[in-house]
Amino acid sequence: MVTTSSESVVVGSPYRADCPSRRILDRIGDRWTVLTVGALGDGNVRFSELRRRVEGVSHKMLTQTLRALERDGLVRRTVYPEVPIRVEYTLTEAGRTLREPLRALEEWSITHLHDVSTSQETYDRTRSS
Amino acid sequence: MVTTSSESVVVGSPYRADCPSRRILDRIGDRWTVLTVGALGDGNVRFSELRRRVEGVSHKMLTQTLRALERDGLVRRTVYPEVPIRVEYTLTEAGRTLREPLRALEEWSITHLHDVSTSQETYDRTRSS
DNA sequence: CGGGATCCAAGCAGATACTG
DNA sequence: CAGTATCTGCTTGGATCCCG
Numbered sequence: 090m091v092t093t094s095s096e097s098v099v100v101g102s103p104y105r106a107d108c109p110s111r112r113i114l115d116r117i118g119d120r121w122t123v124l125t126v127g128a129l130g131d132g133n134v135r136f137s138e139l140r141r142r143v144e145g146v147s148h149k150m151l152t153q154t155l156r157a158l159e160r161d162g163l164v165r166r167t168v169y170p171e172v173p174i175r176v177e178y179t180l181t182e183a184g185r186t187l188r189e190p191l192r193a194l195e196e197w198s199i200t201h202l203h204d205v206s207t208s209q210e211t212y213d214r215t216r217s218s
Numbered sequence: 219m220v221t222t223s224s225e226s227v228v229v230g231s232p233y234r235a236d237c238p239s240r241r242i243l244d245r246i247g248d249r250w251t252v253l254t255v256g257a258l259g260d261g262n263v264r265f266s267e268l269r270r271r272v273e274g275v276s277h278k279m280l281t282q283t284l285r286a287l288e289r290d291g292l293v294r295r296t297v298y299p300e301v302p303i304r305v306e307y308t309l310t311e312a313g314r315t316l317r318e319p320l321r322a323l324e325e326w327s328i329t330h331l332h333d334v335s336t337s338q339e340t341y342d343r344t345r346s347s
Numbered sequence: 348c349g350g351g352a353t354c355c356a357a358g359c360a361g362a363t364a365c366t367g
Numbered sequence: 368c369a370g371t372a373t374c375t376g377c378t379t380g381g382a383t384c385c386c387g
Contacts (some may be wrong), residue, residue, distance in 0.1 A: 162337030208291025
């Protein structure tokens, strides 16, 4: 449990349960969030197009993810009342700044893909059988 | 950095469901993984100490996270057969390289903490009641 | 002390159906 | 086309007990 002392909480310690930056980490660390932000790129992207780009995402999950991102102020939603209706999503300024750290993570993944796989295989072989 | 061919990214397209880098992203993007890697820092850290540092993590989750990290080759586990037993965890070389991108994410969170909260409040106010 | 195994509740995510 | 709502299965994760 959190000891509620009168001591003021230091901002930069996400290991504390009460640190709000943890909530942010949870949000942006979400699987579909990472992929959606990446898929948005620079331009305005329609919902259906986004759905095609982020392979495997369900209708529901994409909607939820976009709502959350919009609520966080990272994505702007524009509705064109045409028939049929057209809705486009685009990253806000804040949203764009998020792309850097995410891309860094992505690059790390790609760089260490092979090593990690190898390590996993070794680990599994020395454990099973 | 992955060499891209012409316009579209070849290897680095985690939006495809079959791309293995997605699995990595899922793993390292995990809530406890991020916090655990951060909590490990530079030194050798005991299980119980780790549990204390990563506030809120359950016994089970910490174990699972550490197992996964060990399997990925990002964490080394050392057992000292004393009484009582002592087990220390430390980041491997590969594990240390992961800290940079994760720290970038963490910093982003801290930097944008206020903006995101404000945006959320505004969003909620204009929707409910 | 570290950690595996089990049980069970709660939250998450997919499928489906319906609206503007 | 974009989005909401509901229903439901399934995964997740916490609590607990036991073992080395």
